[in-house]
Amino acid sequence: MTRYLIRRLLVSIPVFFGITMLVFLGVTMAPGDPLMMIISFEDMQRVTDQELDAMRHSLGLDQPVPIRYVKWLGEFMRGNFGVSMRTRVPVTSLLATTIPNTLRLSVVALILSLLIGVTFGILMALMQHTWVDYLLSIFTLAQWSTPGFFLSLAGIYIFTIELGWLPAFGMLTPGQPPTFIDQFRHTIMPATILALHSSATWARYTRASMLDALHADYVVTARAKGLRERAIILRHVARNAALPVVTILGLSIPGLLAGAVIVETIFAWPGMGRLSVAAAVGRDYPVLMGTVAVAAFMVLGSNLLTDLAYAAIDPRIRYD
Numbered sequence: 001m002t003r004y005l006i007r008r009l010l011v012s013i014p015v016f017f018g019i020t021m022l023v024f025l026g027v028t029m030a031p032g033d034p035l036m037m038i039i040s041f042e043d044m045q046r047v048t049d050q051e052l053d054a055m056r057h058s059l060g061l062d063q064p065v066p067i068r069y070v071k072w073l074g075e076f077m078r079g080n081f082g083v084s085m086r087t088r089v090p091v092t093s094l095l096a097t098t099i100p101n102t103l104r105l106s107v108v109a110l111i112l113s114l115l116i117g118v119t120f121g122i123l124m125a126l127m128q129h130t131w132v133d134y135l136l137s138i139f140t141l142a143q144w145s146t147p148g149f150f151l152s153l154a155g156i157y158i159f160t161i162e163l164g165w166l167p168a169f170g171m172l173t174p175g176q177p178p179t180f181i182d183q184f185r186h187t188i189m190p191a192t193i194l195a196l197h198s199s200a201t202w203a204r205y206t207r208a209s210m211l212d213a214l215h216a217d218y219v220v221t222a223r224a225k226g227l228r229e230r231a232i233i234l235r236h237v238a239r240n241a242a243l244p245v246v247t248i249l250g251l252s253i254p255g256l257l258a259g260a261v262i263v264e265t266i267f268a269w270p271g272m273g274r275l276s277v278a279a280a281v282g283r284d285y286p287v288l289m290g291t292v293a294v295a296a297f298m299v300l301g302s303n304l305l306t307d308l309a310y311a312a313i314d315p316r317i318r319y320d
Contacts, residue, residue, distance in 0.1 A: 082286030102271035117202020125210030
């Protein structure tokens, strides 16, 4: 296990740097000048070309892209993520403020998607070819097919505008002291919408895994021995069906982070996804690279933890 863990960590290092390199090249070579986003339109009318060149030099924008990436990488290795071009606030401070908000939203969404998806999948497998199976299959297909932005706008219209049950924007109600109930009410709608798409994937994979396990030879043998159906499902079927589902757990992390970008932007949730969108629109390269580096670290870490969870669930798997 230790040797496997070391090999995986060594493989993840070039993958991580490859991700940051591709993103850095993409954002720096995209059309648009960061100075146009920093300087207001009125100031642009008065600033001279010499002043623009001086500002571009101070920000390092006059250097070739490979040199800029090497410098960013060197600072990143020392723990310095740089400073925002627009606000002049250290990127680490911005990430320290937004990452906990994104994690809170993603963790709640992950728990909801597990509860909804696994429950639906088990019901569809145990009631195969019944009206419950058909109804839940149609519902999960609609979940998977509907875009997140449409669900977000529909949720705001129904539960905020029409019914007035839930707030639509932010994490707290402005002008009121922060309370757990207020934070919970602000979290319900974005977390649920973020969980709906991934829960459909959970449901389909859980259904398929449960059906494979239900028709396995060891289940037939257990029934022939006279074991109760509940004991068969809990002791034999559920554990053997969990291994493919764990794979989706690791793959769902990138989907949650990608979905958080849309959901956080629509609901004005002060998280890392909304910060990355603002950085991309404003050509704020240090902030955008900081969010990409953190997201890449989360994805690679989740994949590694998923592989390690295989051995914990299935004793037949050994990483020696």
